[in-house]
Amino acid sequence: METLAMHISNGIINGPVAAVFAAIALAAMALCVLRGRQDLDDRLAPMAGLVAAFIFAVQMLNFPIFTAGVSGHLLGGALAAMLVGPWVGALCVAVVLVVQALVFGDGGVAMLGLNITNMAVIGIAVAYLVIALLLRVLPRTMAGLSITAFVSALVSVVVAAMGFVLQYQLGGTTDLGGNLSGLAGTMAVSHLFIGVGEGLITATTVVTVAKVRPDLVYALRALKPATPAPAPALGGVR
Amino acid sequence: MKRSLGFVFGGLLVALLLAGVVSNFASSHPDGLDSSLREGCTFDADDEITGGSCPAQEEKEHEIGGPLADYGISGLDNDILSTGLSGVLGVLLTFAVAGGTFWLVRRRGPEPAPEHVAGSPGAGRTDPATTDPTATNKA
Numbered sequence: 001m002e003t004l005a006m007h008i009s010n011g012i013i014n015g016p017v018a019a020v021f022a023a024i025a026l027a028a029m030a031l032c033v034l035r036g037r038q039d040l041d042d043r044l045a046p047m048a049g050l051v052a053a054f055i056f057a058v059q060m061l062n063f064p065i066f067t068a069g070v071s072g073h074l075l076g077g078a079l080a081a082m083l084v085g086p087w088v089g090a091l092c093v094a095v096v097l098v099v100q101a102l103v104f105g106d107g108g109v110a111m112l113g114l115n116i117t118n119m120a121v122i123g124i125a126v127a128y129l130v131i132a133l134l135l136r137v138l139p140r141t142m143a144g145l146s147i148t149a150f151v152s153a154l155v156s157v158v159v160a161a162m163g164f165v166l167q168y169q170l171g172g173t174t175d176l177g178g179n180l181s182g183l184a185g186t187m188a189v190s191h192l193f194i195g196v197g198e199g200l201i202t203a204t205t206v207v208t209v210a211k212v213r214p215d216l217v218y219a220l221r222a223l224k225p226a227t228p229a230p231a232p233a234l235g236g237v238r
Numbered sequence: 239m240k241r242s243l244g245f246v247f248g249g250l251l252v253a254l255l256l257a258g259v260v261s262n263f264a265s266s267h268p269d270g271l272d273s274s275l276r277e278g279c280t281f282d283a284d285d286e287i288t289g290g291s292c293p294a295q296e297e298k299e300h301e302i303g304g305p306l307a308d309y310g311i312s313g314l315d316n317d318i319l320s321t322g323l324s325g326v327l328g329v330l331l332t333f334a335v336a337g338g339t340f341w342l343v344r345r346r347g348p349e350p351a352p353e354h355v356a357g358s359p360g361a362g363r364t365d366p367a368t369t370d371p372t373a374t375n376k377a
Contacts, residue, residue: 011298040344049337056332057257062265071265095336105300105307173296190270
């Protein structure tokens with residue numbers, strides 16, 4: 001009854017494609033270390049450790065979604081991108097995936113590159129693009145911040161799920177008759193609902209942190225409004 | 239800085255509670271990925287594939303497994319304790335690995351450099367600003 005595998009298991013995608021994505025993931029993570037070092041100071045380093053630990057914890061909390069018999073859980077890309085930025089955030093998600101694969105038997109070790117590419121690279125990149133866009137156009141209020149968190153989480157989860165569909169197209173081990181629309185459809189629909197859950201968790205968490213310590217929300221520090229407007233609820237604290 | 243560590247400590251406590259206690263209330267149904275991969279197959283009560291064709295049928299054993307595999311402690315019969323304890327260990331391990339790595343690669347040196355840089359021209363700017371009113375007063 002222990003069906004707790006949450007990530008791509010061994011055998012689902014063939015070896016060569018998994019190896020290609022391992023190389024992609026490795027290159028992306030190397031870039032994240034280089035760029036992330038600029039962000040990592042004495043304040044961000046422990047915060048980033050906390051973000052990784054928090055994502056690990058919340059990923060264990062599968063919640064039921066629309067259809068009976070299917071659950072979802074946080075991926076954490078938007079949450080990490082909001083709190084510690086895209087570069088360090090991607091490293092946080094990658095560390096979680098590595099710990100899960102090496103210690104918890106979740107996600108094949110040979111599949112790690114695929115999982116990191118989907119959740120740490122695609123998930124974070126999409127989330128941060130949406131965050132950067134929305135924080136510039138929405139009002140600098142708690143409402144604006146929570147909408148940003150919710151939408152970026154929702155979009156990033158669905159796109160990350162499509163990353164898997166692409167990988168399956170390239171190296172899936174079961175012959176689906178060359179027709180991936182069924183798989184793409186169930187992945188899209190289930191992750192649309194999972195994205196709603198992810199959005200709620202992300203918005204709640206980010207708003208909570210922003211209320212206690214707005215200076216610890218990377219997106220608020222990095223993405224200042226174009227004009228130094230009053231910034232009512234958020235900007236002034238630090 | 240001290241308050242930052244207080245925040246991190248508090249956040250860690252929340253994560254430990256979530257992974258150690260709340261995790262026992264999590265749904266045990268397959269997640270979105272897993273259920274998509276099971277589409278097309280039929281399963282018996284023990285979750286073994288009984289027929290059909292689906293991506294999940296190609297699934298292979300994990301390379302490592304290990305004592306904490308599937309978020310439990312092998313050999314511990316109490317499910318609640320097993321899940322909770324594995325969650326607590328996972329949170330601590332993740333925090334140690336991530337926090338330790340980030341701490342080691344962090345940017346060091348004189349930290350508040352940007353504030354100093356911003357400070358000196360700022361201080362320079364206040365002088366003309368304060369002399370301005372007197373200048374206009376004299377005029």
